[in-house]
Amino acid sequence: MKTLKEEGVDTIFGYPGGAVLDIYDALAQTDIRHILVRHEQAAVHAADGFARAKHTVGVSLVTSGPGATNTVTGIASAYCDSIPIVVLTGQVPRQLIGNDAFQEVDIVGITRPCTKHNYLVQRTEDIAQTVKEAFYIATSGRPGPVLVDLPKDIINTKINYKKPSPINIVSYKPTYDPNIKQLKRVVSLLKKAERPMIFAGGGIILSGASGELIKLAKMLHIPVTTSLMGLGAFPGNDPLWLGMIGMHGTYRANMSTASCDLMIAVGVRFDDRVTGKTDAFASQANIVHIDIDPTSIRKNIHVNVPVVGDCQRTLTQLNDILQKEDLGNIEKRRASWLQQIYEWRMDQRLAYDQKDIIKPQYVIEKLFELTHGDAIITTEVGQNQMWAAQYYHFNQPNRFITSGGLGCMGFGLPAAIGAQVACPDKMVVDIAGDGSIQMNIQELATAVQFNLPVKVVILNNQYLGMVRQWQELFYQKKYVWTNMTCAPDFVKLAEAFGATGFRATRPEDVVPILQKGLETNGPVIMDFRVEQEECVYPMVPAGAPITEMLLV
Amino acid sequence: MEKRILSLLVDNKPGVLSRISGLFSGRGFNIESLCVAETKNPGVSRITLVTEGDDMILEQIQKQLNKLINVIKVIDYKDKPSIYREMLLIKVTAKPNFRAEILRIVDIFRCKAVDVGPEHYTIEVTGDEGKINAILNLLRPMGIKEIARTGTIALARESA
Ligand SMILES: Cc1ncc(C[n+]2csc(CCOP(=O)(O)OP(=O)(O)O)c2C)c(N)n1
Numbered sequence A: 001m002k003t004l005k006e007e008g009v010d011t012i013f014g015y016p017g018g019a020v021l022d023i024y025d026a027l028a029q030t031d032i033r034h035i036l037v038r039h040e041q042a043a044v045h046a047a048d049g050f051a052r053a054k055h056t057v058g059v060s061l062v063t064s065g066p067g068a069t070n071t072v073t074g075i076a077s078a079y080c081d082s083i084p085i086v087v088l089t090g091q092v093p094r095q096l097i098g099n100d101a102f103q104e105v106d107i108v109g110i111t112r113p114c115t116k117h118n119y120l121v122q123r124t125e126d127i128a129q130t131v132k133e134a135f136y137i138a139t140s141g142r143p144g145p146v147l148v149d150l151p152k153d154i155i156n157t158k159i160n161y162k163k164p165s166p167i168n169i170v171s172y173k174p175t176y177d178p179n180i181k182q183l184k185r186v187v188s189l190l191k192k193a194e195r196p197m198i199f200a201g202g203g204i205i206l207s208g209a210s211g212e213l214i215k216l217a218k219m220l221h222i223p224v225t226t227s228l229m230g231l232g233a234f235p236g237n238d239p240l241w242l243g244m245i246g247m248h249g250t251y252r253a254n255m256s257t258a259s260c261d262l263m264i265a266v267g268v269r270f271d272d273r274v275t276g277k278t279d280a281f282a283s284q285a286n287i288v289h290i291d292i293d294p295t296s297i298r299k300n301i302h303v304n305v306p307v308v309g310d311c312q313r314t315l316t317q318l319n320d321i322l323q324k325e326d327l328g329n330i331e332k333r334r335a336s337w338l339q340q341i342y343e344w345r346m347d348q349r350l351a352y353d354q355k356d357i358i359k360p361q362y363v364i365e366k367l368f369e370l371t372h373g374d375a376i377i378t379t380e381v382g383q384n385q386m387w388a389a390q391y392y393h394f395n396q397p398n399r400f401i402t403s404g405g406l407g408c409m410g411f412g413l414p415a416a417i418g419a420q421v422a423c424p425d426k427m428v429v430d431i432a433g434d435g436s437i438q439m440n441i442q443e444l445a446t447a448v449q450f451n452l453p454v455k456v457v458i459l460n461n462q463y464l465g466m467v468r469q470w471q472e473l474f475y476q477k478k479y480v481w482t483n484m485t486c487a488p489d490f491v492k493l494a495e496a497f498g499a500t501g502f503r504a505t506r507p508e509d510v511v512p513i514l515q516k517g518l519e520t521n522g523p524v525i526m527d528f529r530v531e532q533e534e535c536v537y538p539m540v541p542a543g544a545p546i547t548e549m550l551l552v
Numbered sequence B: 001m002e003k004r005i006l007s008l009l010v011d012n013k014p015g016v017l018s019r020i021s022g023l024f025s026g027r028g029f030n031i032e033s034l035c036v037a038e039t040k041n042p043g044v045s046r047i048t049l050v051t052e053g054d055d056m057i058l059e060q061i062q063k064q065l066n067k068l069i070n071v072i073k074v075i076d077y078k079d080k081p082s083i084y085r086e087m088l089l090i091k092v093t094a095k096p097n098f099r100a101e102i103l104r105i106v107d108i109f110r111c112k113a114v115d116v117g118p119e120h121y122t123i124e125v126t127g128d129e130g131k132i133n134a135i136l137n138l139l140r141p142m143g144i145k146e147i148a149r150t151g152t153i154a155l156a157r158e159s160a
């Protein structure tokens, strides 16, 4: 407990059980805030949302056995998105480990491939040092989840607290500062480039490099795209903004990749949802790849200049060098490239036609307007997530919280709870699908209990919409098990939990219901009955080059 | 595809080997052989493994190994003058008219007969992969009853 305090922990998301009774007993004697979730998966997603909204580390605490296994999805999601969290799990007493004891699972074994690191603590006197190390590993280098498994008998032994020593792990020394020679190569490429673009990702947000990114882009007039995880790293209303890249990226962002002669990729990992067919990706361009994790570089894509370093420090140093360089009349040099991008933009805008059935895109657009683009948005997974990414324009980092790499349904509501705990004064909205919201709907009780005024906007198409979209496009419209007509009445459900529910069925209801919902105190569910068979466009079929988009 | 011998210095702690083998299986990399033992420092083990892949995969394997918190160092023996050894125990059928021939082979290869029976010899061979394969090929016609073979271990030669 004392170690937790020293690490600056003020909030824990958890769920008690036999193996952690002693920790809970000790917790009551501290001023650490405990948020009692209704499912351990949610404890981890909430810690994830908390970590992202506050740009800090999230903590969850659960019991052994089923408590521990319930965290796995949450841990895997945080691992894919490199989110710093520490998960404390109870374990059966040491002498029972390996005996198939009641509520024993080898959670260290189970989570080995989806944690940055994990520990089974063997001695009481090692607890403080291990927990400190866990926080250090979770938050340093490329962040990620760390799990600490604590056998019951070592927790209920009282010892005198000994302050852990400063962390020095010989085998773990992340590279923060870039190699200067490599940076000089980047500078010379930048000076030569006629059609450069920047492709930024979650690494910018994790390292707090958004300011430096903007500086670089403006200094050299370079258009910027981001991955899903990078949304908010560059202002969504800037003329240099290209929109998101990838499977559901904008026409201009995806087209730019094929024409650019230099791509500066920062804090990205070239996921297959971004690159499409890798051979065809940015095939005309020199690629510079800046990332703190060497394994991200040259994993999926050949790059010309690899730079291992922290995004923030690397961009700062790059900007420092560039500021002393003579860049010539950059504005004039960029004119034709930016003109080309403008034409792509005008050619294919994100668009929809609002007629007599509510369009999901319209709901997001109005939500954006009514919240002045200033809300923290979490999402579930599916079409709702993609429309949120396309139609809510983020101007700041740490405002868009989504399960990117794992794409895990049920993420949004608990993540919203975590974000709301982190930022009590902000508007937090979960943009949800009717399918996903049912995966962690029980967390509405958590929101009610702790008076967390999260707003849930359900884009209710009565389908597992994204899967239905694939069936429509690639499986001859055979909608096999994607219909969700049998679902609860979300308004009554909200009321049953002690929250408030609203429903909108006509386009003219959208704005009033949004207004009413956002103004209502406490947690609210808004059920928008939207066009059932709307598809997300543009769309690049899996495995195709990303310039080959299906358009509206 | 290219074969590569890597040596890892790792923390001598429980679970470390499964982190490494899990990395290989989880990412679809191939382990051809693997040897583990303590080094002169009891806190550190040396794992020597032989793997296979194209350039990009071999680079990824080394980076991924380095990324594991318990891996202290990854040594790649490519382009490094090094000594490689494997050990083979082979139980070979030894009919009276072949016994002398087997012992002659043992002699030429400078290995040892470590167990003798009326119908067999057990021979201990150490050497690099080439030598081990050569003696196996020579003894095969006599009838091999059983073999046990270690993976490769390696040390770089002292640079002058
Ligand atoms: C836990 C989990 N199970 C299954 C999937 C596969 N999947 C991806 S999107 C989707 C449909 C989601 O439906 P809904 O929440 O209604 O969102 P919509 O696409 O309709 O907006 C499914 C089933 C997933 N991503 N996560």
Ligand SMILES: [Mg+2]
Pocket: A433, A434, A435, A459, A460, A461, A462, A463, A464, A465
């Ligand atoms: Mg749906």
